[in-house]
Amino acid sequence: TEPELEESKEEKMKREREAREAEQRSEFEQIQEARKQLPMFPYRDDLLKAVEEHQVIIIVGETGSGKTTQIPQYLYEAGYGKLGKIGCTQPRRVAAMSVAARVAVEMGVKLGNEVGYSIRFEDCTSDKTVVKYMTDGMLLREFLGEPDLAGYSCMMVDEAHERTLHTDVLFGLVKDIARFRPDLKLLISSATLDAEKFSEYFDFAPKFRIPGRRYPVDILYTKAPEADYLHAAVVTTLQIHVSQPAGDVLIFLTGQEEIEACEELLKQRTRGMGSKIGELIIAPIYANLPSDMQAKIFEPTPPGARKVVIATNIAETSLTIDGIKYVIDPGFCKQNSYNPRTGMESLQVTPISKASALQRAGRAGRTAPGKCFRLYTAWAYQHELEDNTVPEIQRTNLGNVVLLLKSLGINDLINFDFMDPPPTETMFRALEQLYALGALNDKGELTSMGRKMAEFPVDPMLAKMIIQSEKYGVSEEICTIAAMVSVGGAVFYRPKDKAVHADNAHKAFHRGNVGDHIALLNVYNGWAETNFASQWCFENFVQVRSMKRARDIRDQLLGLVDRCEIELLSNPQDIDAIRKAITSGFFYHTSSLQKNGSYRTVKNPQTVHIHPSSGLSEVMPRWLVYHELVLTTKEYMRVVSEIKPEWLVEIAPHYYSKNEIHDQAAKKLPKTLGKVAGES
Numbered sequence: 001t002e003p004e005l006e007e008s009k010e011e012k013m014k015r016e017r018e019a020r021e022a023e024q025r026s027e028f029e030q031i032q033e034a035r036k037q038l039p040m041f042p043y044r045d046d047l048l049k050a051v052e053e054h055q056v057i058i059i060v061g062e063t064g065s066g067k068t069t070q071i072p073q074y075l076y077e078a079g080y081g082k083l084g085k086i087g088c089t090q091p092r093r094v095a096a097m098s099v100a101a102r103v104a105v106e107m108g109v110k111l112g113n114e115v116g117y118s119i120r121f122e123d124c125t126s127d128k129t130v131v132k133y134m135t136d137g138m139l140l141r142e143f144l145g146e147p148d149l150a151g152y153s154c155m156m157v158d159e160a161h162e163r164t165l166h167t168d169v170l171f172g173l174v175k176d177i178a179r180f181r182p183d184l185k186l187l188i189s190s191a192t193l194d195a196e197k198f199s200e201y202f203d204f205a206p207k208f209r210i211p212g213r214r215y216p217v218d219i220l221y222t223k224a225p226e227a228d229y230l231h232a233a234v235v236t237t238l239q240i241h242v243s244q245p246a247g248d249v250l251i252f253l254t255g256q257e258e259i260e261a262c263e264e265l266l267k268q269r270t271r272g273m274g275s276k277i278g279e280l281i282i283a284p285i286y287a288n289l290p291s292d293m294q295a296k297i298f299e300p301t302p303p304g305a306r307k308v309v310i311a312t313n314i315a316e317t318s319l320t321i322d323g324i325k326y327v328i329d330p331g332f333c334k335q336n337s338y339n340p341r342t343g344m345e346s347l348q349v350t351p352i353s354k355a356s357a358l359q360r361a362g363r364a365g366r367t368a369p370g371k372c373f374r375l376y377t378a379w380a381y382q383h384e385l386e387d388n389t390v391p392e393i394q395r396t397n398l399g400n401v402v403l404l405l406k407s408l409g410i411n412d413l414i415n416f417d418f419m420d421p422p423p424t425e426t427m428f429r430a431l432e433q434l435y436a437l438g439a440l441n442d443k444g445e446l447t448s449m450g451r452k453m454a455e456f457p458v459d460p461m462l463a464k465m466i467i468q469s470e471k472y473g474v475s476e477e478i479c480t481i482a483a484m485v486s487v488g489g490a491v492f493y494r495p496k497d498k499a500v501h502a503d504n505a506h507k508a509f510h511r512g513n514v515g516d517h518i519a520l521l522n523v524y525n526g527w528a529e530t531n532f533a534s535q536w537c538f539e540n541f542v543q544v545r546s547m548k549r550a551r552d553i554r555d556q557l558l559g560l561v562d563r564c565e566i567e568l569l570s571n572p573q574d575i576d577a578i579r580k581a582i583t584s585g586f587f588y589h590t591s592s593l594q595k596n597g598s599y600r601t602v603k604n605p606q607t608v609h610i611h612p613s614s615g616l617s618e619v620m621p622r623w624l625v626y627h628e629l630v631l632t633t634k635e636y637m638r639v640v641s642e643i644k645p646e647w648l649v650e651i652a653p654h655y656y657s658k659n660e661i662h663d664q665a666a667k668k669l670p671k672t673l674g675k676v677a678g679e680s
């Protein structure tokens with residue numbers, strides 16, 4: 001009987017395999033069916049015809065109509081993939097990843113093969129990749145290696161209405177290459193109806209409109225302004241949950257911290273309600289959320305339950321989540337602004353524009369009538385919100401972009417064809433800084449140093465620091481530090497109930513109190529010594545996620561260092577050499593302690609403070625180099641290290657005069673303040 005049993009086992013496996021395959025097939029068929037239901041689908045052939053007839057077209061269609069996921073596939077199906085890659089840019093990393101993953105499923109291929117994505121510090125493409133999603137910033141960098149985008153047959157600049165800095169610069173570049181690459185098809189797509197401006201800019205390119213399906217959305221305002229919108233959002237969610245018919249909720253908040261706080265509050269509040277209410281599934285989404293957790297927002301909600309998606313602006317137009325019937329809009333987003341006079345950048349919670357409010361409300365009416373709860377008054381909507389968001393190019397530091405454009409041989413930036421030009425002052429400030437860093441000569445031309453700096457996809461000051469680190473024999477340490485400051489998310493964490501433990505653990509990294517840069521290096525090296533153990537992170541109150549990202553970034557930087565033939569040298573004991581290397585990139589960012597206990601930036605003088613999260617916030621050394629200035633409740637320097645003033649003259653003699661430093665250093669300070677470097 002043995003052999004018979006064997007056989008039936010095999011048969012069973014075969015049957016199971018077949019069942020599995022059938023299931024996958026039917027899932028695939030369902031997906032293909034769903035594709036045909038999208039508002040975009042009836043216009044497929046017309047669109048392809050328009051692409052054939054015109055080089056540039058402007059596509060306008062409501063969020064969720066299928067622009068991002070479908071158009072590149074249509075182009076692929078029509079054979080454009082045989083002529084070159086089909087590119088599609090996204091302003092946000094998460095969107096590029098998520099959309100590529102979705103399209104890979106729809107095409108039945110493995111992500112990274114025919115369909116891939118490329119975002120800074122992460123390339124998920126291969127030789128096979130034909131449909132490529134990428135951030136707008138990554139496409140900009142591709143121009144460095146391929147100034148005519150020769151590898152592409154079609155380029156879709158998506159989410160054009162977002163008007164990010166990189167998208168705005170791309171407009172100028174793609175418009176230019178379209179002239180000498182008549183075979184390149186350009187698609188500019190936008191979610192807003194006001195596409196006239198795009199059309200005009202692209203020499204009156206034809207507009208292709210996809211009529212949206214939209215159900216009515218009831219807009220409800222608060223009677224009085226809300227003092228605490230986070231709290232108000234939680235209360236509103238719970239009210240919806242207990243009183244409104246089925247349908248998922250989408251809450252717009254401004255960032256990871258708020259989203260996590262909201263998640264926590266919601267969990268606390270529902271715990272108390274017990275089994276009286278239906279299940280509330282909480283799904284956060286923000287830029288630094290690991291990709292395996294991002295998928296949760298798209299999972300269908302089981303009957304009886306309600307999903308609450310808590311999102312940043314990403315859910316405004318970049319990602320479409322089906323099943324949303326209720327939108328909660330507190331009316332704020334995080335927006336950067338930049339003061340070219342002081343060099344102060346701030347990422348501040350700012351009221352959204354009317355255009356944004358409209359988009360947000362629209363998310364509630366995609367599949368059925370919905371409701372939008374605006375946590376502000378109707379009066380505030382009418383009188384306090386701007387009509388449109390100011391394009392990013394007019395409110396950000398241009399150092400990076402100017403270096404990139406110079407590297408592309410675009411010298412006359414003042415006359416570059418910007419859709420909306422940046423403030424002249426901001427442009428001059430960027431040129432001046434690049435000159436100080438040695439990236440440009442006094443004629444404004446790119447130097448060999450500038451060319452090298454442009455190789456690094458990081459801020460010019462970081463690039464300079466990395467390049468100079470070889471001279472100080474600490475290139476390995478500097479790459480680690482550069483990676484740690486680039487993670488874009490907190491490294492340390494401090495749970496309220498274990499604050500003392502966390503503080504003690506963190507203090508160990510700040511041994512010697514020489515600065516936050518060295519502390520970050522200590523964290524990384526400590527983790528690396530344990531062979532990257534997550535347990536070590538838990539024990540030391542360090543974010544595993546940030547560390548993993550730092551490791552990826554570090555690997556990339558080491559690769560670039562190798563490519564630029566910068567020797568990899570290590571000398572972890574030489575703290576001064578490390579700080580000098582930092583100063584050689586960041587001499588632009590220095591400050592000295594004043595009598596009143598505040599700091600004053602050495603150039604473009606203004607009053608600043610050490611960020612409370614710094615290990616030096618109580619030490620208060622006399623001279624500091626800082627990574628960045630951020631304006632939150634005060635003007636803060638974030639990530640600071642102590643330096644010696646004479647280093648400035650030694651490292652940047654073209655920028656600092658002896659007298660300037662001497663005068664500052666000679667000022668008497670009260671005894672309690674400011675230990676001069678070297679004194680004990």
Ligand code: ADP
Binds near residue numbers: 064
């Ligand atoms: P548009 O770019 O016009 O806003 P999209 O192409 O992004 O539209 O979305 C079209 C449809 O694809 C939407 O119904 C959306 O819900 C669905 N979709 C997009 N990404 C995913 C995903 N990761 N999982 C499931 N569905 C998705």
Ligand code: MG
Binds near residue numbers: 068159
């Ligand atoms: Mg889209």
